[in-house]
Amino acid sequence: AYFHNKILWALCKSGQSYNALAFFCYLKKKGIVYNVYSYTALVYGFCLEKIWGEAFYCLSVMGTDGCNPNVITYTVILKFLCDDGKIQEALGLLEKMEKEGCDPDLVTFNIVLRELCHQNMVVEMGELLELIDRKGFAPDPFTNTAWAGGLLKMGKVETAKRFLLNIIMSRDCVIDAAVYNIYFHTLCCEHKSEEALSLVNSLMKVGIKPNNISYNTILKGICEEKNIDEALEFFDRSRWGTNTPDLVSFNTILSAACKEGNTSVVRKLLCRMEYEGFKLNVVSATCLIHYFCKVGKIPECLKLLESMMTNGPNPN
RNA sequence: GCAGUGCUCA
Secondary structure, X not given: OHHHHHHHHHHHHOOOHHHHXXXXXXXXXXXXXXXXXXXXXXXXXXXXXXXXHHHHHHHHHHHHHOOOOOHHHHHHHHHHHHHOOOHHHHHXXXXXXXXXXXXXXHHHHHHHHHHHHHOOOHHHHHHHHHHHHHOOOOOOHXXXXXXXXXXXXXXXXXXXXXXXXXXXXXXXXXXXXXXXXXXXXXXXXOOOHHHHHHHHHHHHHHXXXXXXXXXXXXXXXXXXXXXXXXXXXXXXXXXXXXXXXOHHHHHHHHHHHHHOOOHHHHHHHHXXXXXXXXXXXXXXXXXHHHHHHHOOOHHXXXXXHHHHHHHOOOOO
């Protein structure tokens, strides 16, 4: 079953759920063993392709096939429902799994809480937080980033910042780079990228290693608060710890340069990306389309769009 | 032994 599950998961994660289903039926017919992992793979695959009917069908029959869905099976569906904005269905399923005697864990709660926060469903957010506590779970960094990220998304910068400061100052909260990254984001929103910058450089002393997201967040802050030259300077000369700029870093500056129609910087960046072996992706291309429109190079714009339609979204 | 959560670029 272990070996076959690997294959099932590979198929399901690559959008070939019906092939996975065929393979699963073949296993069944041959009398080869399968288990709850196998069904969970199918559920994952059908959710990924948004074939909800098949996903829920798998969920409904697996129990009668000797494979009771467990917390992970339910959580997989919940995650996809939430990512699709179907929060009411998610809340319904959350109740249902409890009724079926399957207790949600903190991962499950974090997923649903995140979507509630992103939809600013304040009442339900409070209720769920209370439920988490009542079930004996303590909020972890995922809980906290879900909460703070939602606040930030709703434009409640000050509230998010206060919340994060509380977490950071607290003795008994686990803090990691992601928690700090949202805090950097709030600082940048308040045009305090300098403060974020000095804080990121002191994180190591607290035993937290900044990642590329930390630096890219601040890089964007510098682009918005100051100018592209300052951003380029940070890009080139600053110490990124053991990290190095990645495609997102390039796209961050490229986006800023495209927005203001800065031809020389756009050119320079494209050369550098080629030289350093970074391939443009769909985000880079979208930036360039904005750029072409901004400077009135409509033929170039259409050419790029056409090439994306025929050659796929990643240009060359 | 095999499966599920957060933070950056349009």
